[in-house]
Amino acid sequence: MSTITGNALKSGQPPIIPLTFSANQPKTIRLYPLSNYTFGVKEMQPEEDPSVVARLRxxxxxxxxxxxxxxxxxxxxxxxxxxxxxxxxxxxNAFFKLPGDYLRPExxxxxxFKTRLDERLAPVGKLGENEAPGDWEIGECLAQWWRPNFETFMYPFIPAHVTRPKECKKLYFIQLPNSKILSVPKNMKLLAVPLFELYENTARYGPQLSAIPHLLSRYNFEFYDEEGNIVAATPGGATNGDMPQTKVLASGDDADTDMNSGENGAN
Known part of the structure; x- marks a missing residue:
């Protein structure tokens, strides 16, 4: 932090440094660069239901x-x-979702949840020799979405007339380590989507995913480079001028690569 502040103070018009503004703040989150992670492809995982009607049934x-x-x-x-x-x-190539799934009753x-994350993202075979099963750091529950009836709509609250919701979906923050191997089923794509792309973009991503920037706004971030040095932090920090954009990290032969044809991710 001191290095970043020091660099900022060397500018022609140094900033006015206010008093501390971090009371009751959650812990600062370390974010590591996308280049630290290795992405692969594994056997396809067909969807269990051929249609929305079948899923609700x-x-x-x-x-x-x-x-x-x-x-x-x-x-x-x-x-x-x-x-x-x-x-x-x-x-x-139809909808977007976060890694995870429904839990078995037992x-x-x-x-x-760790088992479900492994099913979606853990590597298999030689690629994963150094990866232990269930090696995930499950953080805070950031949101709960409720399905009041046997229909597609979910809400971030339980409607007043509902006493027996049919499903509760929790969104957990997962702290990624400084490096990790991830594999995606070959009928899916693993994307890295910038926050500004999600923000208020319900038409493309649905209400649950487009709310993620709001959920993460409670945190401050430290941005690390590949050598483990802090290169930026909240607030402030310079970038190299490149515009962030959604990246396809892994995609099998059975997954189309058109980034503009996905429908919203509410499910």
Whole structure:
């Protein structure tokens, strides 16, 4: 931090430094560059349901037998050009979603969630020799979305007339280490989407994903380079002038590469 402030004070018009403004602030989050991570492709994971109607029917069957369905998804953050990017899946070139899925009825919440993250993103075979199963740092629950009925709509609150919601989806912050190997099923794409692309972009990403910038606004960030040095921090910090944009990190033969044809990610 001192290096960054020192560089700023060398400018022609040094900034006025206000008193500290970090009372009751959550811990500062370290973000590592996208280039620190290795991305691969593994066997495809076909969707369980061929249609929205089939998915809702399966939800109804689950509710009848096990009660409210529990779903966990992860917000994994890295940076490119000192701007936060969210790692996100694009499935069948049709919709976007965060890594994770519904828990099995017998699963512990956190351990079951780690298993689901492994299924989506853990490498297999020789690529993952140094990766331990369930090696995820599950952070704070940043949001809860509720499905009041057997329909597609979810809300960040329980409507007043609803006493038995059919599903609760939790969004957890996942602290990424300084390096990691990730593999995506070959019928999906793994994207790095900048926060500004998500912000208020409900038409493309749906209400859950477009709300992520709001959820992360409570944190301050430190941006690290490949050598482990802080190159920028909240607030301030210079960039090299390149414009951040969504990047396809991994994509199998069965996943189309057109970034503009995805529909919104509410599901």
């Amino acid at each position: 399966r939800l109804e069957e689950h509710y009848t037998e096990h009660g409210m369905r529990r779903t966990c998804e992860g917000i994994l953050v890295c940076h490119e050009h000192n701007h936060p990017h969210i790692l996100m899946l694009q499935i069948a 699963d512990d919440e956190v351990e079951g």
